[in-house]
Amino acid sequence: MSNNVTKTRVFIIGTGPAGYTSAIYASRANLSPLVIEGIQPGGQLTTTTEIENFPGFPEGITGVELMDLMKKQAERFGARFITGEVTSIDLSKRPFTAQINNGESVVEAETVVIATGASARYLGLPDENKYAGMGVSACATCDGFFYRNQKVAVVGGGDTACEEAIYLSSLASKVYMIVRRDELRASKVMADRVMNNPKIEVLWNTQTEGLYGENGVAGAHLVKNKGKENEEHYDLEIDGFFLAIGHKPNTDFLSGQITLDETGYIKTVEGTVRTNIDGVYAAGDCADPHYRQAITSAGTGCQAAIEAERFLACH
Secondary structure (H helix, E strand, O other): OOOOEEEEEEEEEEEOHHHHHHHHHHHHHOOEEEOOOOOOOOOOHHHHHOOOOOOOOOOEEEEHHHHHHHHHHHHOOOEEEEEOOEEEOOOOOOOOEEOOOOOOEEEEEEEEEOOOEEEOOOOOOOOHOOOEEEOOOOOOHHHHHOOOOOEEEEEOOOOHHHHHHHHHHHOOOOOEEOOOOOOOOOOOHHHHHOOOOEEEEOOOOEEEEEEOOOOOEEEEEEEEOOOOOOOEEEEEEOOOOEOOEEEEEOHHHHHOOOOOOOOOOOOOOOOOOOOOOOOOOHHHHHOOOOOOOOHHHHHHHHHHHHHHHHHHHOO
């Protein structure tokens, strides 16, 4: 074990809306929380150019600005921040111990708030990075407003993709669903809603090869499999490209340490942020496969800090 050991009453892993809000509440309770920023300080929200649905910002705010303000607010009350990544953790006994950057340093904590978020699954195309924030999105609820009366595409064939397409159809002039199979994987009720929506057109047996555009997405390069090695390559003009092929919670380092569901999300006691381990709490997208919004993450971050404060008062 490293000789560089830092002790803290509250250790917050992750810095998105959940982590920062937890840090604000814990620091105002004079708990001097220690926050590790992870590989993407500020979380997924830092890749969002404009946020218009976070309360208190009527003119909107960028993701980077919002996260920077939250961090400054937490620092104002005494939260401490360290750069690095938790590569392993021992939750079998208190104090809990976390290895930072494969053992470069160690954190000992009386309570832990896990706020590591989830990462959207992408197709792996270089163009997805090229047009990030300029037409490529993994959240229709977050970014759909910017595509009013425009043409957009949704990649995916499950319930999430159907929900995204239906939501976007209330804003966009046309919604294409790019589905690699000849059927939807979604539940029948969701599939029926898509098929009966006049604004949605499903492109069956189709995959995306790339994106194009000068100052943002202007279209997608598609390939349609017509059977027996017969393929049709063509371009589709669109203004927005939405990924809806799922999310992966950032919980690999917790394997065997805490109860996860079959897809890796942290399981919490229903209606709370408590995990199966006393003194360990989960906040934000790493425990939320349903909403995945900045405001819901912030809410659970608040809950986690309050839970940690109450736990420490009794132990």
